[in-house]
Amino acid sequence: MADQVLDVKGLNCPLPILRAKKALKDVPMGNTLEVLATDPGAVKDFEAFCRTTGNELIESKQDNNVFSFVIKRTS
């Protein structure tokens, strides 16, 4: 279970990333943020976002039409 949850279901590129970035600012270092999205492009985008920003993508999974990404704030 992540420390915080962000629901961006129904939003399209680039909003899931922008909202996640904003939410991550309020996540204490080492804590996790779970992002729930319906944009299929978000799968690749969250991988790239985490690699570039130095945060850790702990989990990326799909349940029906909902994608879930767990990001550990490490930067």
Add this chain to the structure above:
Amino acid sequence: MATDTNTKSMSLIVTKGSLDWAYPPFILATTAAAMGLNVTMFFTFYGLSLLKKKLDLKVTTLGNPAMEMPMFGMHIGMPNVVSAIPGVDAAASVMMKNLIKKKGVASIEELRDMALEADVKMIACQMTMDLFEYTPKDMIEGPVLGGAATYIETATKSDINLFI
């Protein structure tokens, strides 16, 4: 973050001011800023109108064979001759804005606000301001006025430079 010497940077020249062309620069600028890059946008010619306080962006179907709108369960293109009929571009613009809302795509106003919030630097082209007779009063607060040299100085220091 901004003082980190490893910080990457991106600059964009924004030359077009229609609803469809406004998206790529603002999407890339906001995303790059979210990914930790220092971003500068240079607004020139028709792109400058994207800095006006009140935006009323439109698309045109004229000369755009790739523009196919999803309608009646299929994709419908617009022959150029149809574009000339009064009201067609206005209708296409309304249709595009409805699609944007329906598909959860941000509005340009929203993306522009997010860019400013993320400290994206914006340069408004002084020459274009003079050419099209805009005054700073017509424009949002935030952008600085500058010219080609101001942009080039930024571009020489940027990792990514885009012309849109």
